[in-house]
Amino acid sequence: MSKTVADGTERSFLEDGDTVTLRGFAQGEDYRIGFGRCCGQISPVLMYTE
Structure with missing residues (x-):
């Protein structure tokens, strides 16, 4: 499934x-029960080194 984003791509x-x-x-x-709106932003992966 694909989606067109704000810049047209x-x-x-x-x-x-x-x-x-x-x-x-x-x-x-x-009845109707919901959890409303939940928003988050995708962050870059954190590199872990020992």
């Missing part, structure tokens, strides 16, 4: 600096 992966927003809910006949 089409990507099927995340890059450093991208912001990801998740929203979700579950709904039944007489």
